[in-house]
Amino acid sequence: MSCRPRRAGAGRLLQDARAGWLSLPAGIVAWEIAGRVSDFAFLPPFSAAVTAVWRMTWSGELPLNLLASLTALLAGYAAAVCAGIPLGLVMGRYRRVDAFLDAYITILLATPKLLFVPVLFGIFGTSRLTQVIFIFLSAVVIITVNARSGVRGVDAGCVEMARSFGATERQVLARVLLPGALPLVMAGVRMGMGRGVRAMIMGDMLIAVVGVGALLRKYGGRFDAASVFGLLLVVVGVALACTWTIRSVERRMTRWTEEA
């Protein structure tokens, strides 16, 4: 049931949320036109970027490097989710744990993770592991912080109610705090994915000699703008696909927050 008044004409047209579907195609069209009209070598039209992606796909260069990047992303991100959610739950529930770890979380939240790259180099060398840990560090903080806020937002009355029915501490965590924190936990999981993808690319470019980031460096060095833009498209596509997947899971899990 919506209370929004129905508008006429242009007003109503502008209220239509389905316009969201138009935004990407509109951008692509504008890009294509700008690329064709301008004589600027560093702005190839959209179609040239797509052609470059096509070429890199069939040469086997892109699938191989994309697989390498995504493997690192998956490993680091999965570790971040598995560590961040329980850590956030425990920090939200137990004041003492929170007091002990809060300083580290704040430091990690405030500093650019890029600063850790030289340190990680020093410890793990230029291996894939360095990149995985970099992705993990980039994603884990936001997931932890969100899970902690989620737990703190759960109505204390619900915890007391569960205890009055004899709930064990474990049941309080699993049956009350986790489901109650879920909307924020899932928001953190989604934001963590964005940071993970960013760290994946940075890691590729700075650390690893393989992956999409390494390809970007290679074509960037050759001033091959079409390929660079093509790779950009691929990265954006990966990021959007991951975020959309997580969001649809999120919607399914937190449907109760929408019904009124």
Add this chain to the structure above:
Amino acid sequence: MITVRDVHKTFPARNGNAATLALRGVTLTIATDEFLSIVGPSGCGKTTLLRMIAGLARPDAGAVEIDGLPVSGPGPDRAVVFQQFALLPWATVADNIAFGLELRGMARAERTTIANDLIAAMGLRGFERHHPRQLSGGMQQRVGLARALAVNPAILLMDEPFASVDAQTRRTLQDDLLKLAERSRKTIVFVTHDIDEAVRLADRVVLMSPRPGRIAESLPVPLPRPRPDDLDQAPEAIRLKAYLWRQLRRMQQDPPPAFRP
């Protein structure tokens, strides 16, 4: 039988507020199957007393016993109905009602049967799959009551359960509770600040003094069971309510001298 013996409770100082003595030497015996109302001005520690019987809080000194055994925590013999309902917003009405049973490890089929019976008894049919925020306050508290009844407790502890609903709904809920109390054998401890409500429902009314809380008076309600429809007009009820009002006003006008530990 619930025995509260010489219970003291102090809440420690916090955020610059001095420590508060919430209960001082509370002694009270509640018979099995008795319906007891506890009334008193806000801040007199009546909720604290109820939480101690529930096992959610511990006395600093003194003892709370149920049938001779000290209360060391929540137990299957007791269930609480909360003022703010404390329903799980993500769970459906049916799952909320079955929550206590779920915590106790009852199989899904079995707890669904019990929940369905209570849904019918509480007039919640058709709302099984609804979430709490889709219900009115009165219906939410019906769910809260059904959840407490689902675990079939011998003792029902109610903490101002009808204080957050509108006056009309409160009447209906009171009538439902009266029927329930007269039909089933349960010890009910009912905390309220509403004198009318206390007299309507209870076998006995206990009046607590303002902080530090003590039992000021214990008065039996001289009304028959089942309670007549026109009980608000019964002269005994009017007299008792007038007396309680007088006592309450007197307590608020000249509070007892500050207690120094």
